[in-house]
Amino acid sequence: MKDDKRPDQAYRQVVALTAALFLSYLTVAMSLPAVPIHVVQTLGFGNVLGGLAVGIAFLSTILTRGYAGVWSDRLGGKLCMQRGLLLYTAASLVCLMASLPLLSEAAAYTVLIIGRLLLGLGESVAMIGMINWAIGLMGQARSGRVMALVGIGMYGAFAAGGPLGLALLKHLGFAWLMAACALLPIIGLIAIHWLPAVETHTGKREPFWRIIGRIWRLGAAVGLQGVGFAALGAFCSLYFLSRGWPYAGLGLTFFGVGFVVVRLACGHLPDRIGGTRVAIVSLFVEACGQYLLWLSPGPYAAFSGALLTGIGCSMVFPAMGAEVVKRVPPHLRGTAVGGFAAFQDLAYGATAPVVGVLADHSGYASVFLVGGLAATLGLWIVWSTRRNTNTVAGRAVARPH
Numbered sequence: 001m002k003d004d005k006r007p008d009q010a011y012r013q014v015v016a017l018t019a020a021l022f023l024s025y026l027t028v029a030m031s032l033p034a035v036p037i038h039v040v041q042t043l044g045f046g047n048v049l050g051g052l053a054v055g056i057a058f059l060s061t062i063l064t065r066g067y068a069g070v071w072s073d074r075l076g077g078k079l080c081m082q083r084g085l086l087l088y089t090a091a092s093l094v095c096l097m098a099s100l101p102l103l104s105e106a107a108a109y110t111v112l113i114i115g116r117l118l119l120g121l122g123e124s125v126a127m128i129g130m131i132n133w134a135i136g137l138m139g140q141a142r143s144g145r146v147m148a149l150v151g152i153g154m155y156g157a158f159a160a161g162g163p164l165g166l167a168l169l170k171h172l173g174f175a176w177l178m179a180a181c182a183l184l185p186i187i188g189l190i191a192i193h194w195l196p197a198v199e200t201h202t203g204k205r206e207p208f209w210r211i212i213g214r215i216w217r218l219g220a221a222v223g224l225q226g227v228g229f230a231a232l233g234a235f236c237s238l239y240f241l242s243r244g245w246p247y248a249g250l251g252l253t254f255f256g257v258g259f260v261v262v263r264l265a266c267g268h269l270p271d272r273i274g275g276t277r278v279a280i281v282s283l284f285v286e287a288c289g290q291y292l293l294w295l296s297p298g299p300y301a302a303f304s305g306a307l308l309t310g311i312g313c314s315m316v317f318p319a320m321g322a323e324v325v326k327r328v329p330p331h332l333r334g335t336a337v338g339g340f341a342a343f344q345d346l347a348y349g350a351t352a353p354v355v356g357v358l359a360d361h362s363g364y365a366s367v368f369l370v371g372g373l374a375a376t377l378g379l380w381i382v383w384s385t386r387r388n389t390n391t392v393a394g395r396a397v398a399r400p401h
Contacts, residue, residue, distance in 0.1 A: 013195050014134045014149055017081075020188035021130055021153035027088045027181040028057070028123055029161020031095070034169040034177055035116070038098075042174065043105045053109070053116055055349065060120025062345040066208045068121075068128040069338025073331055077133025078197040080334070084126025088185035091119035096178035122185075127154070128341065132334040135325065136198030143325040144270025144278075147318030148263050159256055201331035212339045214327050217385045218320040219343030221279060224378030225316040226347030227355075228290045228309055228371035229255075234352040236293075236306060239364035245299040251306040258310030266315055275319035276386040282319065283379040286312025290372035294365050305368070312375065317344060320382075 036050035072080040094115035098108045127150065134146040168177040212219070232255055240248035270278050289308025296302040321340060328336040355367040 010138045011145075013137050014146060016195060017130055017134055017137075017192060018149045018153040020085075020191045021127070021150065022157050023191070024085050024088055024126060024185040024188040025123075025154050025157035026161045026164070026184050027092055028119065029157045030165030030168065030177065030181055031092075031119070032158075032165065033162050034165045034174065035095075035112070037166075037169065038174045039109065039112070042099075043109055045105070045109060049109065053112055056113060057116040057120040057123070058345060058349045060117045061124045062342050062349060064121050064124040065128065065338040065342035065345065066335065067338075068124040069132075069335035070208075071125060072129045072132040072334030072338070074200065076197055076200045077129045077131070077136055077334070078192070078195070080129025081126050081133055081192065082129075082189060084122050084124070084129055085185040085189045087118060087122030087125060089182045091115045091122055092178050092182035092185075094118060096175055096182065099173070099175040099178070124338070126185075128334055128338045131321075131337050133198055135333065137196075140325055140330070142271050144275060144318045144322035145267050147270075147321040148267030148315070151314075151317060152260065152263050155256070155259060201329070201333075206332060208335060208339065211328060211332060211336050215324045215336055215340055216343075217381055218324050218327075219340050221283070221378040221382050221385075222317050222320045222340065223343035223347040224374040224381070225283060225286060225313055226344045227351050227374035228286050228368075229313050230348050230351035231290075231355050231367040231371040232293070232306060232309055234356070235359060235364050235367050236302075238359075239293075239368075240299065240302065242364050243299075245302070247299060247303075251302060254303045254306040255310035255313075258307045259314045262311050262314035263318075267318065269315065270319040270322040275321070275323040276382055278315050278319035279382045280379060280386070282312045282315045283375050283382060284312070286316070287372050287375035287379060288312070290368045290375055293368035294372060296365075309371075316378075 032054065035053050036047070039045050039050040039053050040047060068080070068084075071083075075083075092115070095112055097103075098112035098115065100108070103111065131146060131150055134149070135143050138146055165177060168180060233252065236251035236255075237248045240246075240251060266278070286309055289305045289310075289312055292305035292308060293302055294305075296305055321337065324336050324340045325333055355370050358366050358370065
């Protein structure tokens with residue numbers, strides 16, 4: 001009887017981890033819109049330095065994914081996540097120091113950059129540690145569900161954190177906002193303290209780039225999926241305004257609704273029917289959404305395109321993540337997940353400036369053409385990967401024993 005309850009108990013534990021991730025990730029989300037405002041309006045610098053202060057945290061995350069994976073494999077997911085949450089708090093306190101009146105504008109900006117670099121490291125360590133820990137609790141066979149829950153926690157924090165961060169900045173100021181950002185990870189740390197750790201696995205280590213060689217096609221697919229999301233997030237509102245369409249802010253709302261509903265309803269599918277099948281359908285839907293945005297004659301067609309994009313983007317990361325976990329032994333799981341996540345981070349960080357140049361020359365609609373082509377290429381990669389895998393499996397079955 002006890003064994004029958006174990007999967008449900010593990011699921012509840014991972015839901016608790018997701019709640020802690022949500023609380024802690026608010027530190028990232030709440031600071032995101034506030035940092036450039038502080039840099040431009042309070043410190044008196046330009047938009048370029050304001051954008052740099054935002055983007056450098058994502059650069060730090062990309063560069064430390066591999067290290068975070070190694071730490072997770074060696075220390076265990078629980079200790080790794082706990083250290084990541086402490087880094088969140090330390091980063092927020094460093095950013096708080098950037099608001100001290102004793103500092104010059106240049107010194108305050110330097111301190112802020114240090115805090116943002118530390119925040120990127122914390123995000124990398126906390127998320128990879130949480131994924132590795134959660135898969136250890138639920139088992140490798142349910143890794144797709146784990147990835148889906150991680151996305152719900154992160155994107156839920158983004159949805160709630162932006163408005164909350166701007167409200168705190170407006171009414172209390174930057175220092176109090178950073179104080180709140182320092183407190184939230186501590187609450188998350190307390191919430192996960194009672195959850196059981198998972199025993200670390202031992203085995204021969206492999207070079208990071210050899211592990212990337214095993215999973216790069218899956219990582220490329222999730223990175224190409226991220227192009228559409230990043231393009232929509234950066235330029236959807238501007239696209240509506242350039243066309244004179246009403247309700248410019250609702251494009252992201254439709255995207256978010258499609259994304260969250262599909263994650264909640266279909267989070268189990270990669271484990272049940274296989275990640276490549278889910279990814280093929282998802283990338284096809286995302287491509288249709290991006291092409292519809294590109295060709296939209298009016299706002300309602302664009303809303304439909306945004307909704308389809310959200311539905312399509314939703315399951316690619318957990319679907320491909322479940323396949324990544326299958327390709328490596330347990331003692332390399334954190335390293336592989338860290339490298340895999342870096343592909344999506346890179347897409348998020350690089351898409352906006354690259355397609356922004358295209359938007360300046362060809363209009364905002366062109367960025368969605370790029371998103372559609374990227375999703376189509378991702379679809380082809382997953383399709384060819386699945387076909388090659390099936391061919392190899394068929395030869396293995398046909399080979400005489």
